Amino acid sequence: MTVSRQTFNEVMVPNYQPAEIIPVRGEASRIWDQQGKEYIDLAGGIAVTVLGHANPIMVNALTAQAQKLWHLSNVMTNEPALKLAQAITDATFAERVFFCNSGAEANEAAFKLARRHGNTIAPHKNKIISFFNAFHGRTLFTVSVGGQAKYTQGFEPIPGGIRHLPFNDLAALEAAMSDEVCAIVLEPVQGEGGILPASKAFIEGARMLATKYNALLIFDEVQSGNGRSGHLYAYQHYSVEPDVLTTAKGLGGGIPIGAMLTTAKHAETLAFGTHGSTYGGNPLACAVAHAVFETINTPEMMANVKARAVQLREGLLDIGERYGVFEGVRGLGLLIGAPMSAAWKGKAKEIVNAGLKHGVWTLVAGPDVLRMAPALNITEAEVAEGLKRLEAACAEVTAVAKVA
């Protein structure tokens, strides 16, 4: 049976509009499409493939576990889940872990924990504060907590008790706090919202206010976590500990897994029977994630993240200056955004498409920001080649724009 991009339109729900190419194979930070054309992968499967494609460490972990045990259910625990949870708690503020299958599920667990936390203290302590442009997933609760109205439109009635404030505005947060707030939820670096890092003062202020009002401080590190920031988790960059941290994406390096991390004390809120997931913590996903975790949580890997981030940023600034398509770069570690210049506002997608034509895969973060979230082990040569191809793409689109 042969399939093509046209097949997508015939058999898939149209909630996505995938690119014209269909990749069939990958190795490290390169992928190849059905026609054998090669691409440098600066997208990393949207901050997921932290060790690149077909990494032997992951292939070995997967195949070894596949020959032993795939699934048990949560009626029984299993060694890979316990080893992964041990590694995570050893390396972070967290003392307890809940496993699930995605970022949205990790946040769903966090928000449910927050509601129960509030409800055990006072009847009206159920308000969740989050921020405009935040993204927390696509379940009904998580899109509602997220700060982009377009994702809830048409899905009403949506869950209540959620208030949105401007990001990085500590005065607004302070004014909105009360004893009715059960949680403050934020991304240390807003990802989908445009690669906007929180300011240190904002994160520190949020920590102080959460403590003062006995609300949980929840960091959504689905995108910023797992080494991407140059630290294992971005909270370590800010030196501010949350009460709850959610992650997914890079945690599995490509196998679906999510996790909610918390303290021993707050973990008690999700007592026996209060929450669950059939696949959450299954041996197959946890064995792969454990291999990924051990590989990324090293000084060498974090040094590479920082070095490649400098290389990418410099390259992007240079391209931006020469072709005028974007101005400046922002982000943290290998989560990088290049905001489009005034002349190219709303056209980030055009650069992505031109990039694919020239053999480099990048992303957008909204219509105005070109985003990159490559593998943490991407090499200097791969970054250089990716930048070269991106430059060729920018040269082409700007030349075409001049003629038109």
Ligand SMILES: *Cc1c(COP(=O)(O)O)cnc(C)c1O
């Ligand atoms: C991607 C993302 C999510 C949702 O993760 P899924 O695995 O798609 O459910 C949640 N929060 C942030 C910050 C994300 O970037």
